[in-house]
Every structure is written in C-alpha cells, then in structure tokens.
Amino acid sequence: MTSNMNHSRAVHTASLLSNGKVLITGGYYGNSYLNSADLFDPSTNTWTTTGSMNNARYVHTASVLTNGIVLVTAGSNGGSYLNSAEMYDPSTGTWTTTGSMNHARYSHTASILANGHVLVAGGWDGSSFLNSAELYDSSTSTLTTTGNLYGARREHVASVLPNGKVLVTGGSYEGSYLNSAELYDVSTGLWTTTGNMINARLAHTTSVLTNGDILATGGYFYFSLSTSELY
Template sequence: MNTIKCFTLAWSLTGNMNNGRQWHTASVLSNGRVLVTGGANYNGTLYNSLNSSELYDPSTGIWTTTGNMINARYAHAESVLSNEKVLVTGGIGNSILNSAELYDPSTGTWTTTSNMTDVRHSHTASVLSNGKVLIVGDALNSAELYDPPTGTWITTGNMNNAPYFHTASVLSDGKVLATGGQNNNGYLNSAELYDPATGIWTTTGNMNNSRHAHTASVLSNEKVLVTGESSNGYLNTAELYDPSTGTWTTTRNMNNARYIHTSSVLSNGTVLVTGGSSISGVLNSAELYDPSKDT
C-alpha cells in the first residue's frame, strides 16, 4: 500500500539578537552555530557601523555575544575558511575599508590579517576549491586572492566589468560565475566566468534582464537560479544559467517582486527565498522554488 505524508511548512519565532543590525553577514560554522558580524543601525539620518559579533545556537535558539571585530563595518563580506576560521573583508566603517580580519571559533577572538590591495564594499568573497578566497567588486574590475596559510593577498586577472551589488557563485567545475550588478554606466545583464587554473575571466551568455541586489543559487542539477531585482524596477522574474551551454532561460516567476532578499538551497534541493524589499515596502514573505517541477 502506498502512503502519502503531508508536511506543513511554517515559520516560528526564535531568540532575538542582542543588537539590531542590517547590511551584516552571517556564516554557518562547522559546529552548527551561526556567526553574525557587524552591520549597521540607522538613526533616521545616518548608518552607524557596528563592530559587535554574536553566535546563534540552533539547539537552544539563544544568541550569545562573542568577541568584537577590530573594525566596525557594514556591507562587508564574510567567508568560512577550510581551517574553520572566518575571514571578514572590507565594508564601510568611518570610510570604505581594505582591512581584513580573522575570527577563531575556538577562542572567540579576532586577529588582523593582511589588508586587501583595494578598498571595497558590497563586494563578494568566494572560497575556491584550492582553499583560496576570491574577492571581486565595488565598482572595480580588479580581483584579488587571499591565501589562508600565508595570510597574504595577490592580484589575479581583471574582470571584464566593474560591478557591485552583483553575485558570485562557485560552480561544480570550480569556476566562479559572476552575474549582473551595477557600475558607473548603470545596471548590468552581463555574466562572466573566472577560471582559478588560469586566473582569467571570460564572458558568457548575458542574462535576459539587467539585475542588481539579486540572488544566485547553485542547484543540485548544476544550473544557477537567479531571482529578483532588475533595472526596470522591482521584478518577480527568475532565470536559469546552464553551465554546459553558457545560456540563460527564463523560469517561473516568483509570487512577489523583491530585491535585497536572500536565497538558500535546502537539503531537499528546493530554494527558499525570503524577505527583501518591493514597491510596497520591506517584505516578510517567503516562498519556495522546486527545480524538479520548475515551480
């Protein structure tokens, strides 16, 4: 006899953070806890950068403070390294930063590491298969690599475009796909690939829509799902990149137009899209995309 099990997806409240923050970062550590760093609060006139950090324990739903960062920052990037330390780079403090620092989960403390070559904010940081971290963006076409064993930075090939508010995704073949964003010339629909073996960027197929502050998710079928904001306003459109052909195809629209949202690939292969902003204001809505059904 075949049986059907029904599951209800629901949201429930959990413990509040110790500090309200936006433009912060969050990383899942190897022990399952979530490290949240920096960000800003807004007093109605100015963004005030934060140096505070805290840890969320999923088993208790409780947040605890941990060591403060050396530099207050928001719009920064955060990466969990293969040695389990967390690398934080750039962002905005009293000015745009090129500083970098490391968090050690075993001690809860921060130490400085070498500065990036360029100041950056709203950039991306991608951990490559060789353990190095690729940094790109902030209206710059320059790219640089951080080597965790030596704590040093080296420049690598320049991008074809100089984006910020773009996305960067590590594909199954080890290449990095950068999509969209904006620069001094406006919003971008371009996409390009970085090859760690050569340090060279090559263009690939353009997206169907120019996008910034969007999301990109690598699916279990190796395609990349891009959702949200476009140069034409708040959009609910989504599209898929096929690495085997270098082309984009449209897929089903989201239920809500949104940007500055998040997208997370769940263990069952579906993509959870949450929050963001739309023409009606800040959103608390969430929706799921099922690649197997294209819905």
C-alpha cells in the same frame, strides 16, 4: 559573547575558511571605505587582523574556492566602481591580485560552480544596470565572458541548484523591483527564463533545501517583506 572585530564595518563579506576560521573583508565605516580584513577564530572566540586587500571595496563578493583560496571580486571604493579581483591565501594571510573582470560592477553575485569556476553575474557599473556575466577560472587566473542574462539586474540573489545550474532571482532594474528568475546552464554557457516569483523582491535570501527546492525569504519591495516562497 565574543570579542569585537578590530574594525567597525558594514556591507562587508564573511567567508568560512577550510581551517574553520571566518574571514571578514572590506565594507565601509562612516565616510571611509575599507581594505582591511579580520579573522575570527571560533576555538578562542577572538579576532585578529590579517593582511589587507590591495583595494578598499564594499558591495563586493567573496567566494571560497575548492583549493581554499578566497576570491574577492569588484565592488566600489566609494569613488569608482571596480573591475579588479584579488585572492586571499589563508596559509600566508596575504592577498595577491588576479585577472581583472571584463566589466566593473557592484551589487552583483558570484557563484561557485561544480567545475570549480566562479560565475559572476549582473550588478551596476555606476551608470548602467548590467546583464553581463563572466567566468573565473582559478587554473588560469582569468575571467572570460559567458552568456548574458535575459534581464539586467542588481541586488539579486543567485543559488547553485543540485543539478549544477544557477538560479538567479529578483533584484532591481531602472527603479523597478523584479520578480523574474532565470537559469544558467554551465554546459552551454546560456541563460533561460524560468517561472517568476510570486512577489518582486530585492536584497532577499535564497536557501537550497535538502529536497532540492529553493526557499526565497524576505527582501524589499517598497518596504521590507515578511513573505516567503518556494521554487
């Protein structure tokens, strides 16, 4: 057993920092949407509060960049969908805003590429399912658009493959559950379709295995799934 977090929360993010601590950000509790952040120290099994984000958000993403900084993107504050992004510096425990995204979104994915950029793809902006994608460049703190997904989707999953490409699987679109998959090529900035999953699923997980295969497990398709499959 460990001590409890300082704030109850759900639909938050958890990021393993380079110093071994775990950063928890945002989420919601009851009718409140949170900008607070907590740190877990495994050496003492204790939680401490750290600097709060500039914006309350949930269903956002958090990515640990190659320099150890944590990039948080988009999400919702319960009243609006966000295009804002901000960065957490573990050395100071503080947040700073960075370049805004070109599209507000939540239920999207964020993938750290081999070149250090972050690929943000898909999601929902409060009225439309998104097929747009954009790249965050930490050297310039800017987000630029890149090739669109073939299929708009939210609650999908993205995996960075050993060859550097990004595999996006499943999700939902306009009330339909998706079994489609597509690949993003970093060298061209374009997406191509690839083999469909056997089962449509959203809110599932994917794991990159040591042999390069991708294991997709569980998720939701009208009910919770126990199925798994390999790509």
